[in-house]
Amino acid sequence: MRGSAARRVRPTPTATSAPTTTTTTRTATRTATRTAVAVLTAGAVLASGGCFGGSDDASHPGGPRGGKRPAAKPSVLWNTKPGSIASLGDSITRGFDACSVLSDCPEVSWSTGTEVNSLARRLLPASSRSGARSWNYAKTGAVMSDLSGQIQSAVGHEPELVTVLIGANDACRDSVDDMTPTAAFQAAFGAALKTLRRELPKTQVYVASVPDLKRLWSEGRKNVLGRQIWKLGICPSMLKDADATDPAAVERRRRVENRVDEYNTALKSVCAQDALCRYDGAVHNYQFSEDELSRWDWFHPSKEGQQQLADMAYRRITAP
Numbered sequence: 001m002r003g004s005a006a007r008r009v010r011p012t013p014t015a016t017s018a019p020t021t022t023t024t025t026r027t028a029t030r031t032a033t034r035t036a037v038a039v040l041t042a043g044a045v046l047a048s049g050g051c052f053g054g055s056d057d058a059s060h061p062g063g064p065r066g067g068k069r070p071a072a073k074p075s076v077l078w079n080t081k082p083g084s085i086a087s088l089g090d091s092i093t094r095g096f097d098a099c100s101v102l103s104d105c106p107e108v109s110w111s112t113g114t115e116v117n118s119l120a121r122r123l124l125p126a127s128s129r130s131g132a133r134s135w136n137y138a139k140t141g142a143v144m145s146d147l148s149g150q151i152q153s154a155v156g157h158e159p160e161l162v163t164v165l166i167g168a169n170d171a172c173r174d175s176v177d178d179m180t181p182t183a184a185f186q187a188a189f190g191a192a193l194k195t196l197r198r199e200l201p202k203t204q205v206y207v208a209s210v211p212d213l214k215r216l217w218s219e220g221r222k223n224v225l226g227r228q229i230w231k232l233g234i235c236p237s238m239l240k241d242a243d244a245t246d247p248a249a250v251e252r253r254r255r256v257e258n259r260v261d262e263y264n265t266a267l268k269s270v271c272a273q274d275a276l277c278r279y280d281g282a283v284h285n286y287q288f289s290e291d292e293l294s295r296w297d298w299f300h301p302s303k304e305g306q307q308q309l310a311d312m313a314y315r316r317i318t319a320p
Contacts, residue, residue: 088150091141098300110309115303119161119317144180148188148192162205171259182262182266193271193277206280212284214253215287216235288301
């Protein structure tokens with residue numbers, strides 16, 4: 001009896017006992033688990049592109065904000081049939097000594113001439129060959145630092161193509177020490193091209209390499225009259241004492257040859273940074289003969305030489 005009474009008076013567990021706490025913990029755990037699963041599922045959807053899908057995602061007309069790469073800009077296309085030409089440069093482009101002694105003869109210029117099969121004759125319609133759509137702003141004696149001024153003269157016509165052949169006079173100085181430093185040559189060309197691009201952003205540029213002055217010496221010296229004329233002071237850094245083969249003369253010619261190579265490297269480098277500029281190393285590499293030199297100075301191109309320059313330029317300009 002005493003034991004039963006004892007059992008009857010034993011207190012009943014209250015509502016705050018351990019089972020209730022366990023139940024609450026389990027409920028919280030299940031809720032946290034569901035939340036974690038939801039987060040992980042959403043993350044998987046995001047990672048798989050569910051919200052960063054293609055441009056047909058209806059939630060972001062025109063495509064999603066962060067998953068689509070910007071469209072590539074269209075490449076600049078070179079026009080192989082420009083409708084107008086401005087030629088810049090030095091005495092070569094002026095046709096100096098090609099028709100008569102000590103005179104310009106732009107009529108036979110490789111770029112804009114009317115008496116050779118020039119670029120203008122090949123590229124422009126017949127009605128425009130007389131000068132309505134071609135202009136020659138080259139100047140006898142010009143050096144690279146003069147190019148910016150020539151560009152300023154040409155921009156008013158808004159030519160579709162500008163041809164540049166300049167640099168021989170930078171190397172043809174009284175002495176090798178007087179040659180234009182390569183850094184200054186490159187800087188002047190870069191500044192000139194920037195001026196052109198600022199004024200005429202769509203104009204194409206053809207840049208001919210500086211001719212091989214060492215070959216000019218080796219070809220022209222074959223003619224007795226030519227060697228005598230050179231003594232008057234034509235390109236003395238390369239051509240003076242044409243028959244001399246002593247170490248000093250050989251070294252002098254080597255330095256001029258190297259400087260011309262540096263000029264051409266500079267032209268090519270600067271031109272390569274402009275999508276509408278084409279450099280042509282063929283002019284320097286051309287193996288011209290004595291017949292293609294002027295009979296008045298054995299230095300400038302004759303009419304035949306001008307025609308060869310035109311042929312090389314036309315091939316480069318019209319290449320795909």
